[in-house]
Amino acid sequence: xxxxxxxxxxxxxxxxxxxxxxxxxxxxxxxxxxxxxxxxxxxxxxxxxxxxxxxxxxxxxxxxxxxxxxxxxxxxxxxxxxxxxxxxxxxxxxxxxxxxxxxxxxxxxxxxxxxxxxxxxxxxxxxxxxxxxxxxxxxxxxxxxxxxxxxxxxxxxxxxxxxxxxxxxxxxxxxxxxxxxxxxxxxxxxxxxxxxxxxxxxxxxxxxxxxxxxxxxxxxxxxxxxxxxxxxxxxxxxxxxxxxxxxxxxxxxxxxxxxxxxxxxxxxxxxxxxxxxxxxxxxxxxxxxxxxxxxxxxxxxxxxxxxxxxxxxxxxxxxxxxxxxxxxxxxxxxxxxxxxxxxxxxxxxxxxxxxxxxxxxxxxxxxxxxxxxxxxxxxxxxxxxxxxxxxxxxxxxxxxxxxxxxxxxxxxxxxxxxxxxxxxxxxxxxxxxxxxxxxxxxxxxxxxxxxxxxxxxxxxxxxxxxxxxxxxxxxxxxxxxxxxxxxxxxxxxxxxxxxxxxxxxxxxxxxxxxxxxxxxxxxxxxxxxxxxxxxxxxxxxxxxxxxxxxxxxxxxxxxxxxxxxxxxxxxxxxxxxxxxxxxxxxxxxxxxxxxxxxxxxxxxxxxxxxxxxxxxxxxxxxxxxxxxxxxxxxxxxxxxxxxxxxxxxxxxxxxxxxxxxxxxxxxxxxxxxxxxxxxxxxxxxxxxxxxxxxxxxxxxxxxxxxxxxxxxxxxxxxxxxxxxxxxxxxxxxxxxxxxxxxxxxxxxxxxxxxxxxxxxxxxxxxxxxxxxxxxxxxxxxxxxxxxxxxxxxxxxxxxxxxxxx
Numbered sequence: 001x002x003x004x005x006x007x008x009x010x011x012x013x014x015x016x017x018x019x020x021x022x023x024x025x026x027x028x029x030x031x032x033x034x035x036x037x038x039x040x041x042x043x044x045x046x047x048x049x050x051x052x053x054x055x056x057x058x059x060x061x062x063x064x065x066x067x068x069x070x071x072x073x074x075x076x077x078x079x080x081x082x083x084x085x086x087x088x089x090x091x092x093x094x095x096x097x098x099x100x101x102x103x104x105x106x107x108x109x110x111x112x113x114x115x116x117x118x119x120x121x122x123x124x125x126x127x128x129x130x131x132x133x134x135x136x137x138x139x140x141x142x143x144x145x146x147x148x149x150x151x152x153x154x155x156x157x158x159x160x161x162x163x164x165x166x167x168x169x170x171x172x173x174x175x176x177x178x179x180x181x182x183x184x185x186x187x188x189x190x191x192x193x194x195x196x197x198x199x200x201x202x203x204x205x206x207x208x209x210x211x212x213x214x215x216x217x218x219x220x221x222x223x224x225x226x227x228x229x230x231x232x233x234x235x236x237x238x239x240x241x242x243x244x245x246x247x248x249x250x251x252x253x254x255x256x257x258x259x260x261x262x263x264x265x266x267x268x269x270x271x272x273x274x275x276x277x278x279x280x281x282x283x284x285x286x287x288x289x290x291x292x293x294x295x296x297x298x299x300x301x302x303x304x305x306x307x308x309x310x311x312x313x314x315x316x317x318x319x320x321x322x323x324x325x326x327x328x329x330x331x332x333x334x335x336x337x338x339x340x341x342x343x344x345x346x347x348x349x350x351x352x353x354x355x356x357x358x359x360x361x362x363x364x365x366x367x368x369x370x371x372x373x374x375x376x377x378x379x380x381x382x383x384x385x386x387x388x389x390x391x392x393x394x395x396x397x398x399x400x401x402x403x404x405x406x407x408x409x410x411x412x413x414x415x416x417x418x419x420x421x422x423x424x425x426x427x428x429x430x431x432x433x434x435x436x437x438x439x440x441x442x443x444x445x446x447x448x449x450x451x452x453x454x455x456x457x458x459x460x461x462x463x464x465x466x467x468x469x470x471x472x473x474x475x476x477x478x479x480x481x482x483x484x485x486x487x488x489x490x491x492x493x494x495x496x497x498x499x500x501x502x503x504x505x506x507x508x509x510x511x512x513x514x515x516x517x518x519x520x521x522x523x524x525x526x527x528x529x530x531x532x533x534x535x536x537x538x539x540x541x542x543x544x545x546x547x548x549x550x551x552x553x554x555x556x557x558x559x560x561x562x563x564x565x566x567x568x569x570x571x572x573x574x575x576x577x578x579x580x581x582x583x584x585x586x587x588x589x590x591x592x593x594x595x596x597x598x599x600x601x602x603x604x605x606x607x608x609x610x611x612x613x614x615x616x617x618x619x620x621x622x623x624x625x626x627x628x629x630x631x632x633x634x635x636x637x638x639x640x641x642x643x644x645x646x647x648x649x650x651x652x653x654x655x656x657x658x659x660x661x662x663x664x665x666x667x668x669x670x671x672x673x674x675x676x677x678x679x680x681x682x683x684x685x686x687x688x689x690x691x692x693x694x695x696x697x698x699x700x701x702x703x704x705x706x707x708x709x710x711x712x713x714x715x716x717x718x719x720x721x722x723x724x725x726x727x728x729x730x731x732x733x734x735x736x737x738x739x740x741x742x743x744x745x746x747x748x749x750x751x752x753x754x755x756x757x758x759x760x761x762x763x764x765x766x767x768x769x770x771x772x773x774x775x776x777x778x779x780x781x782x783x784x785x786x787x788x789x790x791x792x793x794x795x796x797x798x799x800x801x802x803x804x805x
Contacts, residue, residue, distance in 0.1 A: 019062075022089070025132035026098055027061060028319075029170055031068060034078075040164060041067040043136075047071045050151045052139040054118065057126075058085045059135035073140070074681060075114025082112060088123035089133040094152055097121040099144035111140065115652065115683065119144045122152075124159035129167065137162050206282060206303040209289075212296060214238045214256050226282075226305055228275030245273045248542045264288050269306070269334050281307045283389075300769070306694075307410075309389060313415060333407060333427040336414075341382055342364050344422055351427060355400030369397050371404060385423055389413040394430070405430045459494055459560040460549075465516055467494050468557065472802050477564050479534035492558070503539065514545040519555045522548055530561065541565045546719045646687040646774060648799070653716035653726060654680035656688060660695035664703060671708050678715020684724050684795040691795070697764040698728040698791050705732035705789070724797050729790045733782040743781065744769045768793070778802065 010218065039057055047055035054072030065083040067076055071139040080086050088095040100119045101109035110117035112157040123138030137159040149154065200207050201221040209218035215238055227243060234242045236421075240252040248271055257269050266510050267288045272280045286301035333350030337343050337398050351358045354369060367375045371430040374396045399405055407427040432544045456512045457477045460469030469487045472482050478498060480488060486601045489497065495510045502508050510516055518525040531539040548555045578759035654677065661668070661675045668675065684691075695714075702712045712730050719725040744765045772793045779793035 002646055022132045022134065023062060024127045026061070026134040029128070029134065029166055030173065031059060032167065032608055033066075033068070036069065036169075038336050040071075040160065042158055042162055042165075043069040043071050044563065046137060046139060046155060048268045049154045050118070050139045050147065052141040054113075054116070054140040055138065055751050056140075057137055058083070058087050059126075060085055068135075072408075073113050074683065076118050076356065078113055084111060084121045085123055085136045085138060087134040088138065089126055091125060091133075092149070094122055094124045094155055096147060098125075098146050101144070114140075115142065115681065118142055122147050122155065124155045125653070126159055126163045128163065128168075137572050138692060181587060193592070205302075205306070206284075208239070208301045208303075210239070210256075210299040210301070212260065212298075214240075214253075215259075216242070217298065226274065226280055242271045245271055245279065256299075259286050259288075259301075260296070262296070264289070279307075280305055281310050306389065309413075309415060313417065316414065333425075333429075335425050335427075336365055336422050337381065337399050337425065338420065338422055339386060339413075341378060351425070354397055354405065371396055371398055385411060385413050389415075394434075395427070404431075405429055406434045457560075457563075457564075459558075461494050461515075461558045461560070463519060463555060463557060465494050465510070465513075465558075467492055467497070469559075474562070477534075477540070477562075478532065479536050479538075498532045501531075501533060501539070503541075513561055515544075515558060518546040519548050519558055522550075522555065523657075524548075528565075541569060557592055646690065648685055649686050651684050651686050651688045651691060652680075652717075653682045653684055653724070656692055657695065657714045660692055663692075663696055664699050667700070668703055668712075671703065671706065671710070673703055673706050673708075673710050673712060676711060676713045678713075678717065678727075682716035682718060682724050683797060684716075684726075685798050686775055690774075693769050694768045694793070695726075695728070701764065702728055702730035702732070702789075702791075706730045707732065718797070719794065725792055727792045729788060729789055731788040733789055734785040735781060735789050737783075740781045740783065744779070 016073045019435045021405075031624050043055050043536055047053075052072075054068040054070070056067040056073055058067050060080060060083070064077050064080050067073060070076070084095070084097055095105055097111070098120060100106040100111045100121070108117075108590045110119055111121055118140040120141040120143060121138060123136035125133040126135040126137060136786055137155060139155070147665055168424055187256065202220065204222070205219040206223045206226065206508065206746070207218070208216060208223060210219050213238050217236075219229075219234055222229055229242070239256070240249045244252045252270055255266075255270065259266055265285055267283075267285045269281060269283045271280055274280060282303045283306045284301045284303040286299055287299055288296045290296040291297040315444075333347065333353060335343060335346035335350055343366050346358055346361055348358060351361050356360075356369075361369065367378055370378060378395070381391055381393070390410075390412045392408075394406055394408050397407055406429070408430045409425055409427040411423045411425040413421060414424050427614060454471060454473060457474030458469070458471045459474055461467055467490050470485050472485070475482055475485050475489060479487075482798075495508075495513050495516060499513060499515065501506055518639055526544075527546075528543045528764045529545065530542055532544075533539050542562045543565050544560055546560045549557040549559055572659045657677060667677050699712065699714075708729050714726075714728050716724055769779050775795055777794040777796065779791070781789060781791050783789035
């Protein structure tokens with residue numbers, strides 16, 4: 001039999017596992033708050049079979065209980081201290097509360113869930129495969145009762161089905177993650193293999209891979225180019241059998257023996273005999289590729305072709321004397337330095353250019369003549385020079401007087417046969433050029449920043465009208481993406497692209513274009529009423545200024561700055577319409593007031609006090625109308641400008657409807673109008689004062705147009721996830737279909753005579769729409785003439801950033 005709260009002390013229970021283990025089991029299930037149709041169907045089925053008004057699948061966390069699926073419950077969560085599910089997870093079978101009114105845990109006599117109160121509860125534990133109870137499948141009812149045997153058995157069965165479904169979901173997710181992980185690993189291995197092959201074939205150095213027997217197993221593309229042999233010609237054969245000249249065979253074998261004996265890294269040089277019979281000298285650096293056990297599996301050698309270097313060294317010694325005079329007479333710095341950076345020699349111009357004599361600089365490290373931040377870069381330069389045999393770039397040197405000079409260099413490593421290797425260097429002073437480029441770069445960045453930040457569109461053209469400059473604002477106004485400036489706009493004829501047609505659709509000849517003619521007339525042109533054409537073929541009104549660019553008195557191009565005046569013109573029209581409407585609305589009551597007060601002031605009504613009182617009533621009524629008009633205009637301005645901030649919270653619509661009808665009860669009573677309401681229970685997330693203002697506006701309109709003794713109905717219902725719809729329905733004369741949208745505009749009435757007969761400013765529905773829009777909802781009207789009207793609007797049921805966990 002299912003257990004109840006009154007039996008729980010007498011039944012035998014298994015030892016309760018620690019709370020942390022239960023929470024860990026819940027976390028491992030990876031349950032989220034997203035809707036799941038299968039669980040919702042189970043919840044609905046349980047509610048139907050148990051004949052209860054509410055059912056849910058709940059999970060008990062540390063401080064709260066939340067519902068993954070629910071039927072009939074108004075809230076998604078409740079405190080754990082108030083939740084009977086907290087008792088259910090401690091047991092091993094169904095836990096019931098037949099009547100909360102008889103349970104000491106609920107002094108109010110009911111179980112509170114959100115805005116609802118329940119007296120009956122029954123829940124079956126959701127138990128994981130490892131025996132942990134993480135939640136419940138439970139039902140609630142407003143009336144006390146007990147589950148019968150069939151209902152209890154169903155609840156147990158469905159709880160097991162729910163748990164099976166949750167564990168199946170977890171298994172599916174884990175399987176998906178494993179599959180994706182395997183795919184990523186396989187893809188990475190493929191990419192790595194392809195990458196290694198691509199690198200070997202695109203690297204600038206020669207790369208040869210040998211096995212432990214000296215056979216070639218990899219031979220990159222540059223090796224094929226230099227030797228004239230393909231990989232298939234050499235693979236599986238030793239280097240000394242295919243590439244090395246016969247006279248160098250023994251030397252090459254001895255070098256390989258040193259490599260195999262573990263002398264790494266090892267640098268050496270050998271000669272290759274190419275397919276065409278020529279000899280190339282190759283400089284190598286070799287190392288080992290070990291296997292998983294640390295044994296040498298392969299040998300890899302990278303090399304560079306130094307044939308030309310060696311030939312240059314031979315001729316250098318022969319021509320040293322001949323070129324010494326040339327070097328000394330050079331207008332650049334010519335110097336040599338050892339591989340550790342010590343200056344060996346420098347020409348007179350190079351030394352004097354830095355303020356020193358030759359003897360003051362030689363045999364000293366070059367870094368002594370450099371600013372401190374440059375010294376680390378010099379170490380990197382020496383490394384590159386030693387690895388590649390040449391280097392080029394710029395260095396900063398300090399003049400004796402402290403001035404920093406920038407020298408552009410191109411240096412080569414000389415491998416001398418009779419002395420240590422050294423670097424031959426040639427450098428030119430580019431200090432002034434660098435400073436000029438920096439100034440130009442700064443000006444260019446400043447110019448580009450200005451162009452990018454300007455809100456107006458800016459074009460630059462040459463003398464033929466071909467676009468040479470276009471800022472992002474211009475591209476955007478013309479309907480182009482920023483990345484289309486270079487590819488689509490620049491290089492095109494500006495007139496043909498944007499100015500080819502008049503506003504009336506007639507062709508615009510380029511010879512008549514003020515922009516093009518500004519160059520011929522050598523003056524700035526200002527046009528305030530013209531159109532440009534967008535990429536999609538539509539036009540828009542513009543105001544532009546075209547100014548010729550002049551260099552040394554001769555025009556070189558045109559700069560065009562333009563502004564889209566669409567919004568300005570629309571605002572001008574709106575302003576004119578608004579002033580006209582407000583003037584009319586003010587003039588009518590003021591005229592009536594002036595006439596009434598004029599009659600009274602003239603004394604014409606002294607003998608007719610009742611008529612004078614009537615005239616005063618007319619003046620007061622028109623005064624009230626003017627005050628209402630001004631207040632409504634100010635309210636619209638506050639909402640439109642964002643000054644009317646929302647103070648949203650949880651609002652019970654049923655209670656708010658009653659507040660609105662209480663405020664209008666006196667007005668409704670004069671026409672014997674009664675109010676009716678839909679079912680309660682709908683909550684929204686809104687500013688209650690603003691929604692009350694809307695309801696009173698809508699009810700006031702409904703009262704005005706309802707017949708004597710009529711009925712006005714209000715109701716609220718959930719119409720979509722996270723959204724509720726509120727409806728106000730009357731049985732008045734109705735609204736023509738062509739006016740259903742128009743009535744939400746400013747100063748709009750169904751009938752022009754309504755303002756005089758019914759009163760009102762024509763701004764009430766415009767204010768309602770502004771308030772609904774501010775809440776993120778929408779408002780509309782439905783009606784058939786003679787059958788009344790329905791005004792409906794939507795509101796969110798929870799904060800937009802709120803997520804249930």
